[in-house]
Amino acid sequence: MSAEEKRRGRPRDEQADGRILDAALEVLLENGYDRFSIDTVAAMAGVAKTTLYRRWPTKDHVIVAVVAKMQDEVPVVDTGDLRADLVGYLTEIAAGLNRMRKAARSKEASDRSAGLVAEIAAAAARHPDIGAAVGQLFARRNTLPISLIHRARERGDLPQDVDPEALFDQLAGALYYRLLITGNPIGPAYVRTLVGTALSGISPTLPVKRTTS
Amino acid sequence: MSAEEKRRGRPRDEQADGRILDAALEVLLENGYDRFSIDTVAAMAGVAKTTLYRRWPTKDHVIVAVVAKMQDEVPVVDTGDLRADLVGYLTEIAAGLNRMRKAARSKEASDRSAGLVAEIAAAAARHPDIGAAVGQLFARRNTLPISLIHRARERGDLPQDVDPEALFDQLAGALYYRLLITGNPIGPAYVRTLVGTALSGISPTLPVKRTTS
Amino acid sequence: MSAEEKRRGRPRDEQADGRILDAALEVLLENGYDRFSIDTVAAMAGVAKTTLYRRWPTKDHVIVAVVAKMQDEVPVVDTGDLRADLVGYLTEIAAGLNRMRKAARSKEASDRSAGLVAEIAAAAARHPDIGAAVGQLFARRNTLPISLIHRARERGDLPQDVDPEALFDQLAGALYYRLLITGNPIGPAYVRTLVGTALSGISPTLPVKRTTS
Amino acid sequence: MSAEEKRRGRPRDEQADGRILDAALEVLLENGYDRFSIDTVAAMAGVAKTTLYRRWPTKDHVIVAVVAKMQDEVPVVDTGDLRADLVGYLTEIAAGLNRMRKAARSKEASDRSAGLVAEIAAAAARHPDIGAAVGQLFARRNTLPISLIHRARERGDLPQDVDPEALFDQLAGALYYRLLITGNPIGPAYVRTLVGTALSGISPTLPVKRTTS
DNA sequence: CGATAAGCGAGACGGTACGTCCAGTCTTCCA
DNA sequence: TGGAAGACTGGACGTACCGTCTCGCTTATCG
Structure with a gap:
């Protein structure tokens, strides 16, 4: 028993x-x-x-x-300001990814690359079980930020036709896309632009605005 | 000379x-x-x-x-309906990615994986020159769809605070993120949801709709 | 222990x-x-x-x-007749060398050559350890025939100013010299002439002769 | 014409x-x-x-x-003293061979080896024409010293049953044998011992000759 | 307490591919 | 026709790892 x-x-x-x-x-x-x-x-x-x-x-x-x-817990805070919360969260993620770049090849290629992440993805492709594990790992990791978006939508800060998971994919995906594929840098400025673009017109820029309307 | x-x-x-x-x-x-x-x-x-x-x-x-x-040219059409154009473009991309899954390992892992893409990313991480080449390859490839977004913004279909490149990163990135990291499927339904979420509230759904309202 | x-x-x-x-x-x-x-x-x-x-x-x-x-043991017999014993021993050596010629290149060059021996010598030249090993191999192999000469000298069949090792070098060396350098044949007749020349005047040709004198 | x-x-x-x-x-x-x-x-x-x-x-x-x-001409002098002449000639040869050792591998193996000579022998084994050429080269080179021995025999300094060519093979062969096979050194002392052994009892040492005449 | 079972360190083994090296030949343009 | 340059075939080399195996030994629980 x-x-x-x-x-x-x-x-x-x-x-x-x-x-x-x-x-x-x-x-x-x-x-x-x-x-x-x-x-x-x-x-x-x-x-x-x-x-x-x-x-x-x-x-x-x-x-x-x-x-x-190595995956450290990325803290998710819900201040009610979705924009700021997402910027904060994504900034942490970006920092983590940039830290991983170092793992790639000490000096030579550290800058233009994210060896480890790519290798993980490749490993996930090679072994179904690893694929599943990685999938779950990220699913778990992403639960909190996605529910953050959920709550914002319920609060009325986001239109109903916004799919929280898709929105999260967009944000996280953009980071990984740059990391793995285009090699473009993912600094703080980019993170702000990214969130700004994603929430453009669908979410108040500042709590001040809300009082105005 | x-x-x-x-x-x-x-x-x-x-x-x-x-x-x-x-x-x-x-x-x-x-x-x-x-x-x-x-x-x-x-x-x-x-x-x-x-x-x-x-x-x-x-x-x-x-x-x-x-x-x-192998990279076939993905056609970009500009009908003036950004939403539809993006759905079309991303659908093609998704199809291409799904086609690549096959290249991974025929039988065993073909389904849950995008071996080739991951391996390319890994190779890009290993060799700086490959990284640069891949970066340029995608930069070239992405020029057209990005300028599509640019034109939409100039047309007034998108707010000024939308960064076309970031918007594109979001869309393409979401696909690659699912392919490489979470392993979630990227079917036509997802593509529609994705574009819908990305353009929610900032772009008219259809020119028809406008006249209707 | x-x-x-x-x-x-x-x-x-x-x-x-x-x-x-x-x-x-x-x-x-x-x-x-x-x-x-x-x-x-x-x-x-x-x-x-x-x-x-x-x-x-x-x-x-x-x-x-x-x-x-492959080095088969070449038997050394001490009948008391140095001349005959040396002829016998060298004949065996010559036969062995001629056998090795075959190993060189089957058809084409087998006749005019002792590829293997030359390659061994070359290998000994390339790698110090091989050189040492080959040296020891031959040292061991030559111990018996050299002591044969030693005993003959002690018996009084050879003058005191004969250096047994040098004498052996002469005999064996002549064979290898012909094999490797001049390419001249090393048949039974040559072996007899060789020993005859080497022992000329310093060793009785036959026990019969001694009784005659 | x-x-x-x-x-x-x-x-x-x-x-x-x-x-x-x-x-x-x-x-x-x-x-x-x-x-x-x-x-x-x-x-x-x-x-x-x-x-x-x-x-x-x-x-x-x-x-x-x-x-x-590279083969420099080795001078042959006929002073009438066969022993001394042979020592002189072989000393020159030995010096030449020792010089070649250097060619083998600069530092490491130069000492214990005669790479070049071995490679030549191997080449002679591989290509019949090279074999022939090398054979002739040495035949030409050896003509003089062999005729030196011939003359000594005609002079009565050597018994009739001495084969001049075989005697030469013994002397030269001993050097090459040590060089290529056993790796033993071939210094001036060895050359003297060698000639002494080869001519033991069959050729006057020289002081003897003087008193006889 | 001895039998049984598993873990462990050490290192050999089969297998597979890598990237390099070199000999000799071939192809192009120029003298 | 000779020469310079350099690409080409072909074949081997020695190395690097992976994942498995086979030992002898150690550490536990079971009977």
């Missing part, structure tokens, strides 16, 4: 997981995705390759695990 | 380029990105590996070349 | 060595030194190239290993 | 031969046999590869040509 089956044999070294992921993260930050090899990670973690493969079936899985752990 | 430098030595076999890219495309469609090997391509093209490497320094470069060639 | 180190990790497949060297020998005899490729050998031995390279760091090392294994 | 056919078209650049061989020699001395590539030589000689191949059909042929040119 209990979900806890009695395990026989030597129990897994629980610390190993941590050491492996730590080492993997370090290698990732140091060497970038290429030059990231399982052998290196295992050696650096002081762990046998078998131990590593017992936990994650594939190099790709390890990477995704690292990134998932 | 002539930009033509005096060529010395045996000229390159210009047909080879074509044969190589054709072979590469075939391998890509057949086997997907993994299982895409330079040796195979060279053999299939009836070309020595050195010949291939004389033209493209890296497997990644070959792939990008293939995809660049 | 025990020379046996603790072995860790998966032990080497000891049979692999044999299979590799067998395959290598076969390729060598079949195709000669050129057209001897590591890939072929590995494939023929049913072994991954990495396995092969784990044991021998270089194509040259593999070849030397093959030849070393 | 005349053996001189009228040549048509552009005459060969006669200086090219020299420049090529000079460059080849330099590369050989600088880089050793490995790292000696036709492309390098051609580039260094300021000559097209075609030009080079019009003169020598093979890399091996070029090398042999270089060495043949």
Whole structure:
């Protein structure tokens, strides 16, 4: 009845997981995705390759695990000012992405690239399970901001024909599009422009305006 | 005056380029990105590996070349109905992306993934020159639809505070975001919702509607 | 006390060595030194190239290993008749060398050449370790015949100012010189002449002669 | 009628031969046999590869040509003292060989090796024509010292059962044997021991001769 | 307490591709 | 016809990883 089956044999070294992921993260930050090899990670973690493969079936899985752990919670605040809240949230995201760029290749290509994200996407493409995991990861992550938009619409700050999820896709997507595809920078100015454009004419610029109307 | 430098030595076999890219495309469609090997391509093209490497320094470069060639022109029509035009354009893009999914891994992962696009992004991250090339490729490709938005704004169909490029990023980005990150489908319904949300309240739904009201 | 180190990790497949060297020998005899490729050998031995390279760091090392294994023991008999014993020993050596000629290139150049021996010498020149190994190999091989000469001198059959090692160098060297440099044949007649010249006036031709005088 | 056919078209650049061989020699001395590539030589000689191949059909042929040119004449003096004359001659040869060791690999292996000689031998084994050429080269080179021995025998300084050619093979062979096979050094001391052993008991040491006469 | 089971470190193994190197040949234009 | 330049075929090289395997050893629970 209990979900806890009695395990026989030597129990897994629980610390190993941590050491492996730590080492993997370090290698990732140091060497970038290429030059990231399982052998290196295992050696650096002081762990046998078998131990590593017992936990994650594939190099790709390890990477995704690292990134998932690295995913810091992005705080969502609901001040009632949708515009400001979105700018704040997206700014955090952009900062996170720009931080990841560093992981790509230390010096050379760090600027024009987002190696890790791309590799994650590629991994998601290669392995259905990773795809599902990544999908859920982002679904969870996006729940809060999407509900933020939901509430704004219910509040009447957005027209009814606005689809909250689609709106969020637009905002987040624009960032990723620039990161992965066009390589254009995603600085604070761009984030403001982006939100401004997305909410143009459908959301009050300032709470002041509301009182005016 | 002539930009033509005096060529010395045996000229390159210009047909080879074509044969190589054709072979590469075939391998890509057949086997997907993994299982895409330079040796195979060279053999299939009836070309020595050195010949291939004389033209493209890296497997990644070959792939990008293939995809660049594969990039069919997406037609942009300006009927004056921005909403309809954008829906049309994005539908084509979505179709193209869905077509690429097939290239990922034939059977296994074709559905949940956009391997090729992700790999291109990864390649762009790995090699600065590829990053630049991809960036330019998309910049060129996006010129027309962006200017479409520009004209709509000049026509007064869009508020002045709309940034055409940002608006385009939102639309295209949403598609790529779903393709690469969340894995959500990008069907015709989604495209309509997307454009509807993006233009909500800032663009007339149809010229007809205006006369009706 | 025990020379046996603790072995860790998966032990080497000891049979692999044999299979590799067998395959290598076969390729060598079949195709000669050129057209001897590591890939072929590995494939023929049913072994991954990495396995092969784990044991021998270089194509040259593999070849030397093959030849070393191929080195059949040349028997040395000490009948008390130095002249006859040397003729016998050198005849065996000459036969062995002539056998190796075959390994050079089957048809074309087999006759005029001792490809393999030359390649070994070249390999010894390229890699210091191979040089050392070959040196030791021959040192070991030559111990017996040299001590044969030693004993003859102690017996009084040779003057004291004869250096056994130098004498051996002369005899063996003459064979290799003809094989490698001048290309002159080394048949039984030559061997007799050679020993005759080397021992001329310093060693009794036949035990009969001694009784005569 | 005349053996001189009228040549048509552009005459060969006669200086090219020299420049090529000079460059080849330099590369050989600088880089050793490995790292000696036709492309390098051609580039260094300021000559097209075609030009080079019009003169020598093979890399091996070029090398042999270089060495043949490098072969300085070794003077043979006949003072009537065979022992001294042979020591002198062999000393020169040994010096030449030791000089060649340098050509092998600058620093690393120069000491323990005679790359060039071995490569020549290998080349002779690979190409029958090179074999013949090398054979003749050495035959010519060895004529004088062999006739030196001949004269000594006619003079009565050597027994009749000494084969001059075989005796020479012994002496020269010993040097090459050490150079190529055992790797033992061939210094002046060895040369004296060698000649002493070869002539032991069959040739007067010289002071003896004086008293006899 | 010994048997059984699993985890672990170490490292060999099969397999696959990579990108490089070089020999020799071929093609073009120029002298 | 020769030469310079350089592209081309063909073949091998040695390397790098991945993911699996095989040892001997350690650590747990079960009977």
